[in-house]
Amino acid sequence: MGNPNRCSVIIVGAGISGISAAKVLTENGVDDVVILEATDRIGGRIRKEEFGGVTVELGAGWIAGVGGKQSNPVWELAHQSNLRTILSDYSNARYNIYDHSGKIFPSGIAADSYKKAVDSAIQKLRNQESNVVDDDDEDDDDSILSETTPTQKTPIELAIDFVLHDFEMAEVEPISTYVDFGEREYLVADERGYEYLLYKMAESFLDTSEGKILDSRLQLNKVVGEIQQSRNGVLVKTEDGCFYEANYVILSASIGVLQSQLISFLPPLPRWKTEAILNCEVMVYTKIFLKFPYKFWPCGPDKEFFIYAYHRRGYYTFWQHMENAYPGCDILVVTLTNEESKRIEAQTDEETMKEAMEVLRNMFGPEIPDAIDILVPRWWNNPFQRGSYTNYPIYVNQQLLRNIKAPVERIFFTGEHTSEKFSGYVHGGYLSGIETSKALLEEIRKENERKTEGQAFLIEKKLNILLYNTVVI
Numbered sequence: 001m002g003n004p005n006r007c008s009v010i011i012v013g014a015g016i017s018g019i020s021a022a023k024v025l026t027e028n029g030v031d032d033v034v035i036l037e038a039t040d041r042i043g044g045r046i047r048k049e050e051f052g053g054v055t056v057e058l059g060a061g062w063i064a065g066v067g068g069k070q071s072n073p074v075w076e077l078a079h080q081s082n083l084r085t086i087l088s089d090y091s092n093a094r095y096n097i098y099d100h101s102g103k104i105f106p107s108g109i110a111a112d113s114y115k116k117a118v119d120s121a122i123q124k125l126r127n128q129e130s131n132v133v134d135d136d137d138e139d140d141d142d143s144i145l146s147e148t149t150p151t152q153k154t155p156i157e158l159a160i161d162f163v164l165h166d167f168e169m170a171e172v173e174p175i176s177t178y179v180d181f182g183e184r185e186y187l188v189a190d191e192r193g194y195e196y197l198l199y200k201m202a203e204s205f206l207d208t209s210e211g212k213i214l215d216s217r218l219q220l221n222k223v224v225g226e227i228q229q230s231r232n233g234v235l236v237k238t239e240d241g242c243f244y245e246a247n248y249v250i251l252s253a254s255i256g257v258l259q260s261q262l263i264s265f266l267p268p269l270p271r272w273k274t275e276a277i278l279n280c281e282v283m284v285y286t287k288i289f290l291k292f293p294y295k296f297w298p299c300g301p302d303k304e305f306f307i308y309a310y311h312r313r314g315y316y317t318f319w320q321h322m323e324n325a326y327p328g329c330d331i332l333v334v335t336l337t338n339e340e341s342k343r344i345e346a347q348t349d350e351e352t353m354k355e356a357m358e359v360l361r362n363m364f365g366p367e368i369p370d371a372i373d374i375l376v377p378r379w380w381n382n383p384f385q386r387g388s389y390t391n392y393p394i395y396v397n398q399q400l401l402r403n404i405k406a407p408v409e410r411i412f413f414t415g416e417h418t419s420e421k422f423s424g425y426v427h428g429g430y431l432s433g434i435e436t437s438k439a440l441l442e443e444i445r446k447e448n449e450r451k452t453e454g455q456a457f458l459i460e461k462k463l464n465i466l467l468y469n470t471v472v473i
């Protein structure tokens, strides 16, 4: 106390959860907040980049969960901002499965394999459900959802397994996003990028001019390295040697960052918290963009997604052409996950391009042109991300979730990983920010109440002493 630079709340991270948390606080009268963001921009895992003449999304690309009974709040934000979006129909992918020699699997075989894979995944889930011991004191068996040994499956089965589990799981699992908000997914295809939603949100409570945020409450290039807390407040240190004091902290860094120990805590976080953080599985999801001099792949909406069936699971399996999003852009996207993502992050982009070209030549023949550009995001090696999103198993240990989310004294945790229903999604991040700030506002209210009661008690005590002295005199 006493420091004029002390603010009410420091928010670490300016991704969607940090920005939505700050917005709720300022709307509720707590406007002396400071947002410390490690990078030179807001948005976090919502990030656009210019590539091949268009805007591509390196992180979140879709608004998932649209068309249901309830409205997805991110879909509403997109509407308010007039964001350009394109409906994605993944279901056509199953009819565009290529084998190693470039033949498309006949639709009957593909449909049968698909049905078999879905049925077997559902069966595994049922087994898992019946194995789950209620209330969480047993370790999670998330191995049930992991793939079986590759050798047991044919290339088409491996490819479908990959698509179902690493990409699109709605047909297997009752995912809250689809149950609550609907099953449609819209690809953001807007030159302003998905991140435009964040700027619009920030604009409503931070000072801006000509599309730039010029408010000292947002501090960019501030890498938080240490958070100290005492009974009375928090002290946050950034790597450039600055100190910030506040009554509370909202920490929105991803679970991968929390696992990485980029931020140290004094006193250290309690064991229940560190264990929960370490037990959380982080998914790496990488979209590789390839630009070509001209297109050589089949076009049309029902050809947007295609699959490469290969004996190595997840090896350049899932492809998308970007003609529906940006006609004439001549860009393909291939999605890799987890170990394959980590592998390609560790090699040069030229090596990755070579591998991708070999796969494309297997599918479309030796005559196709070389790609003229490649873009490989590195979410795993990004020290401020360390992965793409959390991957809670469907029958998640509820105590784990509660512990991930629970505050530790004056440090409140937010971000997609703290969302019980929508972890892994943009709307999960958005809603978690709102929820965390509401919980913090309640805590502030209680603290104020305690202070007022304490002060009233002191005044009463002083009055009693005064009265006693007067009577004695």
Ligand SMILES: Cc1cc2nc3c(=O)[nH]c(=O)nc-3n(C[C@H](O)[C@H](O)[C@H](O)COP(=O)(O)OP(=O)(O)OC[C@H]3O[C@@H](n4cnc5c(N)ncnc54)[C@H](O)[C@@H]3O)c2cc1C
Pocket: 012, 013, 014, 015, 016, 017, 018, 036, 037, 038, 039, 042, 043, 044, 045, 046, 058, 059, 060, 061, 062, 063, 064, 222, 223, 224, 225, 252, 253, 254, 257, 262, 263, 285, 286, 287, 379, 383, 384, 385, 387, 388, 389, 414, 415, 416, 417, 423, 424, 425, 426, 427, 428, 429
């Ligand atoms: C490749 C990829 C594809 C995805 N696809 C989709 C999709 O299609 N649809 C969908 O809904 N979701 C998707 N997601 C998930 C979605 O992007 C995230 O769930 C959401 O953006 C997370 O927001 P957040 O605020 O929780 O975290 P973040 O966006 O990570 O924000 C946290 C912020 O904290 C900052 N930070 C970290 N450490 C520090 C520190 N020490 N000091 C200061 N600042 C720090 C980071 O720089 C970051 O800006 C995808 C994610 C990725 C990576």
